[in-house]
Amino acid sequence: MDFSRRDFLKGAAATAATVAFTGVMSGCTAKTNAETPAPENAAVNTKWYDENYFKKPNPITNIAETIDVDVVVVGAGNGGCISAVSALDLGAKVAWVEQGAGVITFAGEIAALNSKIAMERYGVSYTEEERNKIVNDICRYASYENEQRLVKLWAENSGRTMDWFVDKMAAKNVDMFLETDLYETSTYTTPAVTHTVFKKGEFVEMGPNYMGSQLANPVWEQYADEMGVQKLFKHTAKQLIQDNNGKVTGIVVQRNEDEKYIQINVSKGVILATGGYSGNPEMMSALRYRDKDAIVNNLGGHGHNGDGIKLALWVGAAMDRNHAGGIAFNRAALDLDHHVGEPYSSGLSDIWWAGSQPWLKVNTRGERFMNEDGPYDFQINGGITQPDRYWFQIFDSNYWEDVNAFHTTICGRVVAAKGARNSEVLPGVFPCKNKSEFEGAFLNPGLESGRLIKADSIEDLANQLGIPAVEFARTVERYNELAAKGYDSDFGKTSRNIRPVIKAPFYGIALGNWLLCTFNGIRINTNMQAVTENGDGIEGLYVVGNDSGGFFANSYPQYYGGLAQGRTSCFARLAALHAVTDSIYEA
Numbered sequence: 001m002d003f004s005r006r007d008f009l010k011g012a013a014a015t016a017a018t019v020a021f022t023g024v025m026s027g028c029t030a031k032t033n034a035e036t037p038a039p040e041n042a043a044v045n046t047k048w049y050d051e052n053y054f055k056k057p058n059p060i061t062n063i064a065e066t067i068d069v070d071v072v073v074v075g076a077g078n079g080g081c082i083s084a085v086s087a088l089d090l091g092a093k094v095a096w097v098e099q100g101a102g103v104i105t106f107a108g109e110i111a112a113l114n115s116k117i118a119m120e121r122y123g124v125s126y127t128e129e130e131r132n133k134i135v136n137d138i139c140r141y142a143s144y145e146n147e148q149r150l151v152k153l154w155a156e157n158s159g160r161t162m163d164w165f166v167d168k169m170a171a172k173n174v175d176m177f178l179e180t181d182l183y184e185t186s187t188y189t190t191p192a193v194t195h196t197v198f199k200k201g202e203f204v205e206m207g208p209n210y211m212g213s214q215l216a217n218p219v220w221e222q223y224a225d226e227m228g229v230q231k232l233f234k235h236t237a238k239q240l241i242q243d244n245n246g247k248v249t250g251i252v253v254q255r256n257e258d259e260k261y262i263q264i265n266v267s268k269g270v271i272l273a274t275g276g277y278s279g280n281p282e283m284m285s286a287l288r289y290r291d292k293d294a295i296v297n298n299l300g301g302h303g304h305n306g307d308g309i310k311l312a313l314w315v316g317a318a319m320d321r322n323h324a325g326g327i328a329f330n331r332a333a334l335d336l337d338h339h340v341g342e343p344y345s346s347g348l349s350d351i352w353w354a355g356s357q358p359w360l361k362v363n364t365r366g367e368r369f370m371n372e373d374g375p376y377d378f379q380i381n382g383g384i385t386q387p388d389r390y391w392f393q394i395f396d397s398n399y400w401e402d403v404n405a406f407h408t409t410i411c412g413r414v415v416a417a418k419g420a421r422n423s424e425v426l427p428g429v430f431p432c433k434n435k436s437e438f439e440g441a442f443l444n445p446g447l448e449s450g451r452l453i454k455a456d457s458i459e460d461l462a463n464q465l466g467i468p469a470v471e472f473a474r475t476v477e478r479y480n481e482l483a484a485k486g487y488d489s490d491f492g493k494t495s496r497n498i499r500p501v502i503k504a505p506f507y508g509i510a511l512g513n514w515l516l517c518t519f520n521g522i523r524i525n526t527n528m529q530a531v532t533e534n535g536d537g538i539e540g541l542y543v544v545g546n547d548s549g550g551f552f553a554n555s556y557p558q559y560y561g562g563l564a565q566g567r568t569s570c571f572a573r574l575a576a577l578h579a580v581t582d583s584i585y586e587a
């Protein structure tokens with residue numbers, strides 16, 4: 001049987017989607033009094049978001065069982081794994097709640113500054129001045145609508161938390177890689193911060209490599225089991241419990257199997273890490289999520305229903321004020337009859353991983369409209385601002401030479417290089433060593449899906465894509481003139497990346513916005529405690545990962561590869577330290 005890479009990819013997608021979906025569905029229950037809003041909360045909207053949506057439910061009273069622990073961690077993803085093991089490591093009695101059947105295992109890169117492994121094995125370190133520059137650059141991506149103190153906290157503490165991470169993994173035969181093959185453009189710098197785990201002794205220099213949280217998170221689960229965690233997987237967090245002073249003293253969770261409620265009392269605190277709200281379109285609307293209707297793929301949304309954020313809001317925590325909170329790839333392939341604004345899909349078959357290659361981009365009028373080079377969020381912002389809210393990527397038969405010249409890095413990498421992770425990011429998608437690998441991993445599956453269009457002439461390409469042919473031909477001609485000059489006087493693209501579109505056959509694909517996760521969330525202080533509108537910490541309540549806010553706003557600083565998981569890992573450990581010891585510093 002001829003089993004193509006594309007079939008494999010589809011199969012893997014289906015399996016992954018089924019697992020994720022089953023996990024989510026097993027978390028679904030019939031409406032209970034937990035979901036019924038209390039009548040006294042009738043709404044007069046005083047906030048920028050829809051307060052009605054976040055009405056506090058009646059307290060759950062029909063408790064079937066009660067458990068007493070020091071710390072509860074909610075969520076068994078990247079944040080929850082680290083919080084749970086950290087708290088256990090510090091000697092706390094921990095209950096670990098997860099709606100699904102096991103740890104969640106996507107994401108791979110983790111950004112940290114000045115880890116021992118970076119400094120000692122790879123010779124990479126940053127001075128205080130460089131670190132401050134990095135902090136300010138990250139804040140610039142957020143237009144300073146974030147909390148600089150949190151970014152500084154990450155910059156100063158991610159190294160030592162990574163050291164703990166590395167030591168723990170090393171004891172279980174898992175090693176850490178630092179990406180040092182980084183290419184800069186004339187506009188953006190890319191510091192070497194991206195750490196990824198791999199199986200000790202099994203790293204293949206030119207890949208593909210099996211790396212990331214699919215490897216690390218089962219190891220964290222093993223640690224937690226060994227240290228006697230009270231695991232409540234297939235349980236869904238429903239409500240926090242507060243005392244009269246507002247301190248969080250516990251949580252009510254629901255066992256998925258029989259819908260019974262269990263109250264878990266805590267002596268130290270509850271740590272929420274439920275992964276944001278990217279899977280909850282209603283909540284996105286309630287939070288006025290910017291450009292929600294331009295999302296065309298939402299792989300990663302399953303199970304991310306915003307529960308942690310809701311729980312925290314119900315006990316008086318404050319939400320980030322920024323409405324544009326998500327990481328998104330410019331790699332969602334569109335059917336040509338799709339119209340942005342229609343309900344989005346969420347399959348791997350919709351993904352064109354080469355979408356971040358800085359080839360010529362045109363809008364539906366056939367016009368070039370921006371410098372194609374830059375962080376994927378910026379590319380999306382530019383694209384969805386255009387008529388019809390999507391764009392076309394255009395290239396010619398020199399694609400292999402082009403992608404080698406572009407030398408995109410981190411998760412946008414499509415060409416294998418020394419000093420790069422070369423990991424298999426998704427099944428079947430990995431940085432390639434030669435043209436035929438590239439064709440097998442990217443080009444052919446794109447053509448088979450019917451989304452990548454191939455044509456013998458520019459005019460035919462325009463006709464197949466449905467772009468006005470005359471304008472498109474003019475755009476291509478102008479682009480080729482700039483390429484011949486080696487200088488982009490129109491949009492200032494880095495010279496090495498203006499590559500002519502001259503060699504038939506020609507290719508084009510319609511692309512849109514692929515949401516990965518949300519990142520605006522509950523405001524926290526530098527102890528990782530949720531805060532109220534006036535900035536007071538809520539005792540006993542910690543929020544980390546995509547549920548927490550303050551770190552990002554508007555755009556994701558993609559060139560700090562793995563910053564989402566980097567802040568998640570770092571802050572998940574600091575939250576556990578503070579919950580157990582009252583200090584974010586190790587004794």
Ligand SMILES: Cc1cc2nc3c(=O)[nH]c(=O)nc-3n(C[C@H](O)[C@H](O)[C@H](O)COP(=O)(O)OP(=O)(O)OC[C@H]3O[C@@H](n4cnc5c(N)ncnc54)[C@H](O)[C@@H]3O)c2cc1C
Pocket residue numbers: 074075076077078079080097098099100103104106107108109110111235236237238273274275276299300301303304305307308327411516517544545546547561562563564565566568
């Ligand atoms: C495909 C993909 C790839 C990514 N790759 C990277 C990367 O390489 N680097 C990077 O920095 N970032 C990456 N990200 C972003 C990534 O989401 C964050 O970095 C990080 O995972 C956030 O961790 P978290 O703990 O907040 O959430 P998650 O890791 O998503 O974990 C949340 C967990 O909470 C559980 N949960 C939800 N609600 C409840 C409830 N009510 N009760 C109990 N459990 C609940 C969920 O089932 C889930 O297991 C990627 C995202 C996606 C979608």
